[in-house]
Amino acid sequence: MAKKWGQFVRGWMTKNMELPQDVMMDLPRITMIGQIHIYIENHRGLLAFSDKELRLLLKQGQLLIRGKAFVIKTILPEEILLEGKIDSVTYITDTD
Amino acid sequence: MKNQWIEFYRGLVTVKASGKGIERFINALTRSGINIWNVKNHGTQSVTFKMKLEDAKKIRSHARNSDCRIEFLQRAGAPFLMKRLLKNSGFAAGALAFFAVILLLSNMVWGIEIKGANPATEYQIIKELDKMGVKKGKLQFFVNNVESIQRTLSNNIEAITWVGVELKGTTYHLQVVEKNEPEKPEYLSPRHLVAKKKAVIVEMFVEEGRPVVDIHDHVQPGQLLVSGIIGKEGQTETVPSKGEVFGETWYKSEVILPLKSTFKVFSGNEKVKHSITIGNLEIPIWGFGKPEFEEYELEENEKVVKFLKWELPVSYVNKTFREREQVTRIYSNKEAFEAAKDLARKKIKSSLDENAKVKGEKVLHQSIDNGKVTIAIHFQIIENIAEGQPIIQGDSE
Numbered sequence: 319m320a321k322k323w324g325q326f327v328r329g330w331m332t333k334n335m336e337l338p339q340d341v342m343m344d345l346p347r348i349t350m351i352g353q354i355h356i357y358i359e360n361h362r363g364l365l366a367f368s369d370k371e372l373r374l375l376l377k378q379g380q381l382l383i384r385g386k387a388f389v390i391k392t393i394l395p396e397e398i399l400l401e402g403k404i405d406s407v408t409y410i411t412d413t414d
Numbered sequence: 415m416k417n418q419w420i421e422f423y424r425g426l427v428t429v430k431a432s433g434k435g436i437e438r439f440i441n442a443l444t445r446s447g448i449n450i451w452n453v454k455n456h457g458t459q460s461v462t463f464k465m466k467l468e469d470a471k472k473i474r475s476h477a478r479n480s481d482c483r484i485e486f487l488q489r490a491g492a493p494f495l496m497k498r499l500l501k502n503s504g505f506a507a508g509a510l511a512f513f514a515v516i517l518l519l520s521n522m523v524w525g526i527e528i529k530g531a532n533p534a535t536e537y538q539i540i541k542e543l544d545k546m547g548v549k550k551g552k553l554q555f556f557v558n559n560v561e562s563i564q565r566t567l568s569n570n571i572e573a574i575t576w577v578g579v580e581l582k583g584t585t586y587h588l589q590v591v592e593k594n595e596p597e598k599p600e601y602l603s604p605r606h607l608v609a610k611k612k613a614v615i616v617e618m619f620v621e622e623g624r625p626v627v628d629i630h631d632h633v634q635p636g637q638l639l640v641s642g643i644i645g646k647e648g649q650t651e652t653v654p655s656k657g658e659v660f661g662e663t664w665y666k667s668e669v670i671l672p673l674k675s676t677f678k679v680f681s682g683n684e685k686v687k688h689s690i691t692i693g694n695l696e697i698p699i700w701g702f703g704k705p706e707f708e709e710y711e712l713e714e715n716e717k718v719v720k721f722l723k724w725e726l727p728v729s730y731v732n733k734t735f736r737e738r739e740q741v742t743r744i745y746s747n748k749e750a751f752e753a754a755k756d757l758a759r760k761k762i763k764s765s766l767d768e769n770a771k772v773k774g775e776k777v778l779h780q781s782i783d784n785g786k787v788t789i790a791i792h793f794q795i796i797e798n799i800a801e802g803q804p805i806i807q808g809d810s811e
Contacts, residue, residue, distance in 0.1 A: 363445075364437040366437055367436065367440070368455045369454070374799070388455065389453065389454050390452070390453035391451055391452065392452070393450055394444055394449075395444045395447075
């Protein structure tokens with residue numbers, strides 16, 4: 319109950335006070351340059367990595383990136399720069 | 415990504431991690447502030463990535479916690495380069511030694527070539543050069559410069575009139591002109607002997623010819639002394655007359671000498687400075703500080719360092735400061751007259767032949783005014799006054 323209330327307050331604040339959502343709500347900010355680069359901020363760690371797939375943990379749910387020839391160019395605690403040929407970016411959320 | 419060059423400078427390693435839980439391992443690394451980049455997947459359950467060398471030690475404990483096997487594949491960067499350089503320092507040392515040897519050999523004296531001298535003089539020159547330290551295998555820095563070699567050689571060796579010393583690369587070329595003792599000219603053409611100047615004849619040695627004058631005769635310049643025509647009237651013969659006729663001649667010499675005069679002389683104190691100049695920069699090696707002399711003369715000797723045939727902008731400079739002193743000489747009147755007389759005698763001697771003799775001298779007048787001594791001396795000199803005069807054919811005496 320309390321958690322939902324908190325989320326509601328944040329949502330309201332961002333809507334009405336014009337604050338960026340990624341800061342307020344701990345959402346990932348994803349920047350893509352064509353198919354070749356993807357830059358994700360605010361992730362919560364690596365879950366799986368191969369040259370065709372990258373799975374990242376988020377605050378809520380996961381992010382699945384599929385493609386070819388993946389190379390992690392930089393990885394920092396909350397940021398990741400991935401290079402390769404990106405085919406799809408999918409959010410996996412628990413449906414509850 | 416961070417600045418590549420700084421990473422390179424610090425050194426970086428490529429790590430291969432394999433096993434289960436690679437992702438957990440990477441997460442653990444990033445959370446503990448270890449920078450990794452270029453993470454690549456190689457087949458199943460093995461990745462390679464790069465990291466800083468200074469972090470390399472820290473990852474072991476993380477690897478143990480996440481049961482990954484790690485392997486260091488490649489080492490790159492300055493620290494490893496340095497290590498390799500140190501290991502291969504022999505090459506660098508060899509290269510350095512090679513240049514040093516070439517530099518050394520380029521600045522040695524490798525040959526002395528003497529041209530224009532006969533073997534005896536050549537030997538003498540070589541001996542003299544040896545004394546000066548100009549030898550094969552000597553470093554040019556410690557050899558006198560060309561001008562002083564030239565001066566010393568022409569001063570010390572009688573047999574040479576002139577010597578040109580030139581340093582071409584590593585070889586000294588000496589061009590020698592020998593004094594060819596002039597052979598006594600044969601008096602082949604018939605001639606008379608006539609008087610050179612006004613004189614009273616004192617002595618006569620006639621080898622050939624017919625003397626016309628006698629001792630105590632007073633002769634005028636151009637007067638016939640020894641005739642080259644001999645024989646009786648009618649059957650005369652012309653010969654080159656030969657002989658010496660000594661006559662008493664007179665000279666007047668006047669000398670003006672100041673009583674007080676100042677000179678500059680070297681006191682004998684000197685200071686030597688050695689330095690190396692590179693371009694315009696001068697680096698002193700030995701002899702520091704300014705010379706404490708009030709007045710000095712500076713002698714600078716520069717030796718350019720050569721490399722093979724090129725001259726480097728590096729040179730060895732040797733400076734000698736010689737102290738100069740001003741000396742004032744004051745003559746008393748008596749000393750001044752003596753000195754003036756001496757000077758007059760020297761003056762007359764230098765203008766005369768070697769076999770001339772001073773018979774007598776007479777001071778005509780001496781005076782002192784304005785701090786100067788004026789003296790006039792009359793000299794009686796006995797000298798050879800004979801001079802050849804060719805007999806022109808068909809000219810009847």
